[in-house]
Amino acid sequence: MIEVAIMIEGQDGIDWPRWKKIVRTVEDSGYAALHRSDHFTNPSGPVKDALELWTSLTWLAENTERIEFGPLVTPVSFRHPVITAWQAAAVDNLAGGRLRLGLGAGWQEREHEAFGFDLLDTERRFARFEEGLEVVTRLLRGTEPASFEGKFYRLREALLLPRPARPGGPPIVIGGNGVRRTLPLAARYADEWNGLFLDAKGFAGLSARLDGMLEEAGRRPEEVRRSLMVRAVFGRTERRVREKLGGVSREDLEAQGAVVGTAGEFVERLGELQEAGAQRVMLQWLETEDLEGMEELASEVLPQL
Template sequence: MIEVAVMIEGQDGLSWPLWRRVAEVAEGSGFAGLYRSDHFVGPDGPYKDALELWTSLTWLADNTERIEFGPLVSPVSFRHPVITAWQAGAVDSLSGGRLRLGLGAGWQRREHEAFGFDLLGTERRFARFAEGLEVITALLRSGGPASFSGDFYRLDGASISPRGASPSGPPVVIGGNGERRTLPLVARYADEWNAVFIGAERFRELSERLDALLEESGREPRSVRRTLMTRAVYGRDEREVERLLGDRERGELQADGLLVGTAEEILAGLRDLEAAGVERVMLQWLDTDDLERLEDLGREILPELGA
């Protein structure tokens, strides 16, 4: 049965009162999880409130009981993988094993230039990401000291504790749709693949490609969970849907993988994704000033999905 979680943009005006309210809605309405981005600022527009990722997740671990949570995704380009692994192990332990550790290479040029981090060109950026994944998984999954020597990072008999609530540490999530760079890294390192803004047909194609890569690497395809992050444009009736759409075309948004419409239409879209192999959808909710509508969405669709 497909699960539904909430995803918000952590740099888009996220204050402590709002974070508490979003957590309350996600936990109380029956959503499977709560995820957030990890950015200093958006790619354009003004600077807004932006709670630091691990501070906010530490609070969430200690102030919720049921929901899974994590970053979608945290970049190694401005977070050192040793510190990320250390923080993740502690937060996962605090939460009783509810952290899903989403990791990425980094992509947004504006924040890297503003704060003095080197984004690098695409090839070196992904080489650094691969080394970061090697470091993080070595520290979180190994019971003994870890050593590694690369171009970007080094370990020499290093270990961290706690490594999380389970001996293998928190599950590693790798996000992205790239067949040449991202999916091979998923096949090698990830416990979960999180696709981004694609429809059911494209998801199925990429999932089949991931199956082949996993088999080539000696892993069972079922060992990697399949999830999708996409936006929800939900209206309680057709008039509200049209108001929310404005001058945007419903069909164009749906072609880009967005879930658009009333509860019945959102449910139909979720069923299509479930048939394509999606196990959890992280619904990106941009209207954080209207969380009552998010509660209504949960009330309408989650019982239909057996949540």
């Protein structure tokens, strides 16, 4: 059965009261997981409340018992991979092994310029990301002190203690659709690949490309879990769906992979994604004040999957 999770944009007006309500709703409604972005701001528009990632996940780890959780994704461009590995191991241990560690290269120009971080051009950005993945995996997966000499990062007999409670530490999630850079990195480092804003056909195609890269890397395709993040616009009635669309074209959103509609339409689309190989779908829920809708989706859709 396909798993359904919620994905929140943590920079889009999320403060402590709202975050706590979202966490409780996801935990109590039966969703598999809660994932969130790691940004200072949105790419454009007014600056809103943005709850810091690891602080928020630490609270979640201590105040939930069931759901998995993690960043989609935390970038190496403004978070040093050594610190990220240290924090991830600690939070995963606190949660009893429920963190899934999403890592990325960074992409948003606005936040990097505002806070003084170097985004770099695409080639160097992904070179830095690959080194960051090497650092994180050596620190979390190895049992002996790690050394590494790169252009951006280095380790000298480095060992994080206490060790992750799970052998190998929290699973590494790499998200993105790029066949030249992202998928090869997923084939080498990831425990889970997360596609972005794809329909069933597009997801199946990229997943098949990943299978080939995994085999070339000497790994079995089943070693890497497959998940997908898509925009979700749900309403109990068609009228409610139209209200939430607010004049935005439903067809345009669906062309971008969004799942739009009432319970029956969600069940059908999620079924298509499951047939395409998706094991988990993260529903990007932008209407964070609409917790009633989140509960309605869980009660009407999840039992039918």
